[in-house]
Every structure is written in C-alpha cells, then in structure tokens.
Amino acid sequence: MKLHTVHEGGGLCRTIEVTVVQRQAPQLPPVTKFSPVADESETTGEELYIPPLNFAMVDNGIFRSGFPDYPNFAFLQTLGLRSIIYLCPEPYPEANIEFLKSNGIELFQFGIEGCKEPFVNIPEDTIREALKAVLDVRNQPLLIHCKRGKHRTGCLVGCLRKLQRWCLTSVFDEYQRFAAAKARVSDQRFMELFDVSSFRHLPISFSCLKR
Amino acid sequence: MKLHTVHEGGGLCRTIEVTVVQRQAPQLPPVTKFSPVADESETTGEELYIPPLNFAMVDNGIFRSGFPDYPNFAFLQTLGLRSIIYLCPEPYPEANIEFLKSNGIELFQFGIEGCKEPFVNIPEDTIREALKAVLDVRNQPLLIHCKRGKHRTGCLVGCLRKLQRWCLTSVFDEYQRFAAAKARVSDQRFMELFDVSSFRHLPISFSCLKR
Numbered sequence: 414m415k416l417h418t419v420h421e422g423g424g425l426c427r428t429i430e431v432t433v434v435q436r437q438a439p440q441l442p443p444v445t446k447f448s449p450v451a452d453e454s455e456t457t458g459e460e461l462y463i464p465p466l467n468f469a470m471v472d473n474g475i476f477r478s479g480f481p482d483y484p485n486f487a488f489l490q491t492l493g494l495r496s497i498i499y500l501c502p503e504p505y506p507e508a509n510i511e512f513l514k515s516n517g518i519e520l521f522q523f524g525i526e527g528c529k530e531p532f533v534n535i536p537e538d539t540i541r542e543a544l545k546a547v548l549d550v551r552n553q554p555l556l557i558h559c560k561r562g563k564h565r566t567g568c569l570v571g572c573l574r575k576l577q578r579w580c581l582t583s584v585f586d587e588y589q590r591f592a593a594a595k596a597r598v599s600d601q602r603f604m605e606l607f608d609v610s611s612f613r614h615l616p617i618s619f620s621c622l623k624r
Numbered sequence: 625m626k627l628h629t630v631h632e633g634g635g636l637c638r639t640i641e642v643t644v645v646q647r648q649a650p651q652l653p654p655v656t657k658f659s660p661v662a663d664e665s666e667t668t669g670e671e672l673y674i675p676p677l678n679f680a681m682v683d684n685g686i687f688r689s690g691f692p693d694y695p696n697f698a699f700l701q702t703l704g705l706r707s708i709i710y711l712c713p714e715p716y717p718e719a720n721i722e723f724l725k726s727n728g729i730e731l732f733q734f735g736i737e738g739c740k741e742p743f744v745n746i747p748e749d750t751i752r753e754a755l756k757a758v759l760d761v762r763n764q765p766l767l768i769h770c771k772r773g774k775h776r777t778g779c780l781v782g783c784l785r786k787l788q789r790w791c792l793t794s795v796f797d798e799y800q801r802f803a804a805a806k807a808r809v810s811d812q813r814f815m816e817l818f819d820v821s822s823f824r825h826l827p828i829s830f831s832c833l834k835r
Contacts, residue, residue, distance in 0.1 A: 449789065461791040468794065469801075470681045578660065580672040583679065590680075590801050 447487035447512075462488035467562030467591050471570055472577075474553030477591075479562035486512050489556070494518050496552040498543055500525050500565040521546045525565050535568055535603045541611075543569055544576075548615050563592040564600055571604035576612050581605055658698035658723075673699035678773030678802055682781055683788075685764030688802075690773035697723050700767070705729050707763040709754055711736050711770040711777060732757045736776050746779055746814045752822075754780055755787075759826050774803040775811055782815035787823050792816055 449460035465488075466479035480501075481489055489512075497513060499505060502524030505513075513520055523543040525536060546552055547569070559565035567588045574584045584604055589596045660671035676699075677690035691712075692700055700723075708724060710716060713735030716724075724731055734754040736747060757763055758780070770776035778799045785795045795815055800807045 450791070460789065462789050462794075463791050464794045466797070467801075469798070470683060472681060473684065578671065578673050580661070580674050583673075583675045586677070587680070590678075590804075593801075593804075 447490055449487045450484070462491065464488050465558070465562070467566075469591070471557070471573065474550070474555065475547060475573075476554070476556045477562055477566050477570055478556060478558045479566075480558060480560050481509065481556070483508055490516060492554055492556065494554050494556055496521060496546070496555040498523070498546055498552075498555055498557040498569075500543065500557070500559040500569065502526060519552065521552070525559070527560060527565065535565075535600070537603075537607065540569055540572055540607070544572055544612065547573060548576075548612070561595075563595055564597060567591055568600050568603055571600075572607045572609065575604065575607060576609045658701055660698045661695070673702065675699050676769070676773070678777075680802075682768070682784065685761070685766065686758060686784075687765070687767045688773055688777050688781055689767060689769045690777075691769060691771050692720065692767070694719055701727060703765055703767065705765050705767055707732060707757070707766040709734070709757055709763075709766055709768040709780075711754065711768070711780065713737060730763065732763070736770070738771060738776065746776075746811070748814075748818065751780055751783060751818070755783055755823065758784060759787075759823070772806075774806055775808060778802055779811050779814055782811075783818045783820065786815065786818060787820045 449462045463484045464478070465481040465485040468476065468478040471477050476492060476494075494516070496519040499520060499522045501522075505520060505522065510520070512518075521543070523539050523546075525539055526534075528534060543557075547555065547557065557566050557569055571584045571588050574587065575581075581604075585601055588601065588604070592600070660673045674695045675689070676692040676696045679687065679689040682688050687703060687705075705727070707730040710731060710733045712733075716731060716733065721731070723729075732754070734750050734757075736750055737745075739745060754768075758766065758768065768777050768780055782795045782799050785798065786792075792815075796812055799812065799815070803811070
C-alpha cells in the first residue's frame with residue numbers, strides 16, 4: 414500500500430512518499446521459524462544469533478542497524494518487532510518483505526538518497542516524518558535501518574537524541590561511534606540545526622528522558 | 625558495608641571483595657535535584673543533559689558508560705537507576721557516593737585492575753560475580769561503568785552478549801565500537817574463552833533474547 418503525504422511549506426508543495434506494507438495480523442500465514450546458526454565450538458553445542466551490522470539498542474523499543482539480511486532474521490525474531498523504519502529509496506528486497514509479512518511486521522519506507530560529501534542534502538521533511546513514526550508507540554518495538562547504519566540512521570537517531578535533550582557533544586559522540594572513519598561534517602551540521610521544538614508536545618516514554 | 629564472597633575452585637580458595645553501599649530507602653535524605661545545563665542556543669532556551677562518555681543502552685534496564693562525573697548527574701537521574709556496577713579497584717569518589725545515597729542507588733564494586741597489554745589479566749571470577757549482579761533484576765535499572773567504558777565494561781558486556789547467544793563477530797563488533805583505536809586482542813580472547821554455560825539456568829528477560 415502506498416501513502417502519499419503532502420506537505421506545504423515555504424510556498425512549495427512537496428510530496429513525501431512513504432511506503433507502508435501493512436501488518437496483516439488477522440490473515441497472518443504461519444510464522445516461519447528462522448533458526449540461529451549452530452555454534453561450532455564444541456563446548457556448548459548451542460545455536461548462535463547474528464545481529465545485523467552496527468546493531469544497537471537506542472532506547473526502550475527502539476533499535477538501529479545496517480541492512481538486515483537472511484542470516485539476521487532469527488535474531489530479529491527475538492526482538493518482537495512491530496515495525497521497520499527503512500531509510501533508503503531502493504525497493505525492499507523480496508526476502509525481507511516475506512520475513513516481515515510472516516512476522517506481522519509493518520514496513521515504513523522513507524526514501525533518503527545515500528549521497529556522498531560534499532553533495533549531501535538530507536531532506537529535513539523526510540527525517541521529520543520518520544521521527545514521527547519512530548515516536549509513535551503503536552509502531553514499537555521497531556528497527557531503524559538504512560544500508561550501513563551510519564549516516565541516515567545516525568542522523569535520525571541524532572535528531573531523536575536532541576528531542577531527548579542530549580547535549581550536541583554526546584549526540585555527535587554516538588553518531589561517530591557508528592560512522593567511525595565515515596563520519597560526515599554535513600550530517601553533524603544537519604543534526605545541530607534540526608529544530609525539535611515542534612515535537613515537544615508529543616508524549617515520550619523513553620528511559621533516557623523521564624518527564 | 626563490605627561483603628566478602630569466598631569461592632572455592634580448583635583446590636584454591638579465592639576471596640573476591642565486593643563492596644556494596646546499601647540502598648537506604650527508608651532513611652533517604654531529600655533527593656538533591658541536579659539540573660541539566662542551560663542550552664546556549666537561543667532557539668530553544670531549554671536545558672540539556674550530558675550523558676557520560678561512551679554512554680549507551682545495552683538492553684532493557686542495563687546501561688554502560690565511562691566514569692560519570694558531576695555534570696552527568698542530572699542525566700543519570702532520568703534513568704531511574706537502582707544500582708551502579710563499578711569495575712575499578714579505586715575508591716568511589718565522595719561526590720559520586722553522595723549522589724548515589726541521595727538517589728537510593730546501590731553501589732556494587734568489582735575491583736578489576738586497568739592493566740595495559742601485554743600484561744592484561746582479566747580476573748574471570750570477578751567478571752562472573754559482576755555478571756551475576758547485572759543479571760539480577762532486583763538491581764535493574766543499572767549502569768555498568770569503569771573508567772572510560774571501553775575495556776572492563778566492554779568485556780563484561782561482551783560476556784553478557786555471549787549469554788544472549790550473539791555470535792562472536794557481533795560481540796567483537798560492539799566491543800570495538802566502544803574501544804575504537806584502543807581495542808585489545810587480549811580482551812577479545814577473554815570474551816571468546818569465557819564459558820557462559822553456568823549462567824544458562826538464570827531467568828533472563830532481555831529484549832534481545834526472548835526465551
């Protein structure tokens with residue numbers, strides 16, 4: 414299903430495309446059980462989980478990572494996800510869509526181009542819409558991901574941290590931990606200038622900001 | 625108050641010193657309100673929180689960081705902590721003890737020396753005791769910290785991840801994200817060889833491992 418959200422601002426009419434693959438709870442096919450991989454060490458003989466690249470917990474019910482692939486599905490099942498917040502413009506792979514469908518996970522796609530410096534232009538409106546989806550408790554637990562979990566995901570999480578009233582140094586520290594050698598000044602400038610005041614009225618129940 | 629836990633193993637009798645500053649809920653003095661710092665940007669006029677260096681959420685009710693200092697206290701208050709798992713042998717600073725007392729936070733100290741390679745000798749028994757304290761839901765929400773939140777904290781979190789059945793690559797990926805240029809082969813070897821089988825019987829209610 415495609416949702417087209419139209420925004421008016423600064424005399425311009427911009428269209429933000431948000432693709433939502435709806436949860437089909439009542440007609441769910443039987444959940445495919447993905448198995449963790451066998452532990453090759455002879456000491457335990459147990460199976461292991463493979464979290465996606467750059468996986469981390471952001472806050473209660475909010476996770477982040479790079480692009481999850483088939484080997485990560487068993488791990489993702491342990492998170493009990495309700496939604497995926499996908500930040501790339503490319504179509505979601507068929508295998509991932511199947512995984513989402515069979516686990517009743519909704520897909521929110523916010524297509525942000527993965528530009529390289531100095532031609533980076535992070536679309537503020539799209540980040541705003543994505544942040545709204547992240548803050549909606551009905552979508553949690555959720556996983557935010559782009560391709561490598563560094564730039565687009567880093568910017569969105571950084572904006573969330575600003576809303577949690579983290580000082581910029583800590584926002585950048587976290588961003589750089591994931592982006593490492595690929596950290597971008599333009600991303601950090603975007604986060605610095607991102608105005609969170611319009612989100613202040615929203616109810617937030619994070620562990621990192623009791624209010 | 626000092627607790628001395630005696631362990632027998634391999635014919636040797638080892639003593640592990642665990643310092644516990646007990647929560648004094650009934651006789652609590654009035655909670656000191658630590659204020660976040662003023663935001664210098666004129667756009668919001670709001671106050672900001674300063675998370676400790678290398679702060680992150682590990683899982684539900686489990687946080688990690690470097691050594692928290694006075695400027696971080698307002699932020700720490702938002703976490704609603706019940707305990708601190710402190711991994712250095714040095715006495716806890718007076719200001720931090722006061723903060724803990726006035727917020728009813730219990731201190732568990734597991735004194736692990738901060739050695740440098742190639743003379744690293746991570747005491748397995750102490751990590752085991754610390755992991756037990758971390759897993760005890762009565763102590764959560766809790767903050768694990770050492771000095772910089774890289775090596776001692778990284779090893780303890782890595783052992784927790786093994787218990788959560790993360791594959792070693794992901795355990796190391798997370799360790800290296802925090803240790804960065806200071807990552808140690810000896811720490812990684814310790815995590816690889818750490819046997820979690822004795823913890824398997826404990827009830828665990830993490831989001832990253834539903835079982």
